[in-house]
Amino acid sequence: MWVLHSPQIIQPPISPLQFNHRTASITAKPPSTTFICCFSTTSAAKSAVETTNKNSVIQLLCKKGNLKQALQLLSPESNLTQQTYELLILSCSLHKSFPDAFAVHRYLIANGFDEDPFLATKLIDMYTELECIEYARQVFDKIPRRTIYTWNAILRALTLAGYGVEALSIYREMNRIGMPCDRFTHTYALKACVVSESMTSLLKKGKEIHGQILRHGYETHVHIMTTLLDVYAKFGNVVHASYVFYAMADKNVVSWSAMIACYAKNERPLEALNLFHEMVYEISEFAPNSVTMVNVVQACAALGALEQGRVIHCYILRRNLNSILPVTSALMTMYARCGKLEIAQKIFDQMDNRDVVSWNTLISSYGIHGFGMKAVSIFKEMLNRGVKPTAISFVSVLGACSHAGLADVGKRLFNSMVEQHGISPSVEHYACLVDILGRANRLKEAAKVIQDMKMKPGPQVWGSLLGSCKIHCNVEFAERASAQLFKLEPTNAGNYVLLADIYAEARMWDEVKRVKQLLDTQGLEKVSGRSWIEVRRKIYSFTSVDELNPQIELIRALLAEFSGEMKQQGYIPQTQLVLYDLEEKEKERILLGHSEKLAVGFGLINTSKGETIRITKNLRLCQDCHTMTKFISRFTGREIMVRDINRIHHFHDGVCSCGDYP
């Protein structure tokens, strides 16, 4: 779990050493000068003076950041005060120094101070800061008299380290022994519910804690209620989150931001924007801050709402929030995801200071636009400038390689991750590598990567393989991947649909039927396709089934005309993509009603000639839509941009920027 970064051998503070002697209770204040005058013998006075001096010298050194010198002054018999110990501990967290932290801890043990509730709390906090959870735990286990502070400290430590289940068992233990919980306890316990892996069982736990909070009369406490809201949001439970939000008597900018974040991150970007407008124009009691704006910008990005995004950008400039790094990164992503790569680049160029996230953002922006080599060269430029790459830098650059089909470059980068940068690949990185190889039709190699993984291949990894099988119509590997996926995430309808699509492509109709039955008997429904288009700052949403748009007949007629024209040029509608058992004509009709085609039709009717048509889609762009959009771009001389679930397609004069490498 915890890996030591320096090669030095460091003596751990507790095990295997067994200190048991509690030599002293806490020394009160150091003797004052007047007190010293009363000593009869000079030696006693001298030692008292020395103790006083030693305490103040060590404290001063700690405050000045000179921890090393302070440590040199420690001697076995020095009689330090609680305050001095505290400063030593705080210095260690500040310097993030393991050897020093251990030395200080050992020193406390030797003097029996590690069992003092106040200092033990500080030690737990120190190990939390150093991300060294076992030692925090050992400190906690050794404390004979625990206060609410020590309990809260270990709860916080476990939660921050991602040990949700363990944190909740601490919470349970507190309740069992009758330790009264305070507002901090509840906040940490709530957060513990979302940091663990077994999400489903812990939602119930979160609701239990919700009940406890109400019983303790904390329903008006804005910190706790905001945490509660956020916990429901992180579980994707928008209904419960909004219930908490609307029931809150006092709200502040944080609770509003948390609710906007909840909508933005749970596929409700329109609600996020509406709530923001309400906050600003109707309530106007709380000024949005940078955190609010990050969430609002994300909502625009999710919608692909460029015009809305521009308005929000202006607002950010007016409020002087544009130089805050998270805001800038969110803005870059928004522009890139709306197809305005050049604006993302411009924002990056104009930044006074950049962090690794700014670089990662730029890399993935080029990646989703299909400029793989450019993304790789930005990555190298980042290294040249001495910016240390993070795990996400590699996800970004590997993703860029995958979009552009740069298999060997991607493989080399993957290997360099461990060899040159000391970052061990996570499941996500493996998923990227499998994607890179799979898309390049190196499925055997991809399967070998999965086989040799040092960890359990998660659904992301098998999903990458299955996705590649779709592109290359490989039934054999598709069956292997989907068998795993059905075990790992049995209720994800997308996997069944993907396999059925592959069978359909291979004209294996019996298998198509079998997979469809598998889907139906479990009562699963595939996520229906939806496309959005923004026209004059208004967002119009399309699905294949709704007939709400007043122009729907006009749109259908237009599409039928294109289809006829295309057929004359040799186009065959890809009706095998329609998995229902219908007549060919009916299949064609369904294909022509795909939400993305409707949105293109609507865009053609409602925008002017030189304008780019920008569409956002919630799933991957279907092949038939891809073919037809290419045709339309040439036939009408219009630029069309479609952002699907994982990249951007720019259609111009019959060609797509993805090079038909979706």
Next chain:
DNA sequence: CTAGGGTTAG
């Protein structure tokens, strides 16, 4: 002595 919402990837 401790506390709530946040940037990038999939």
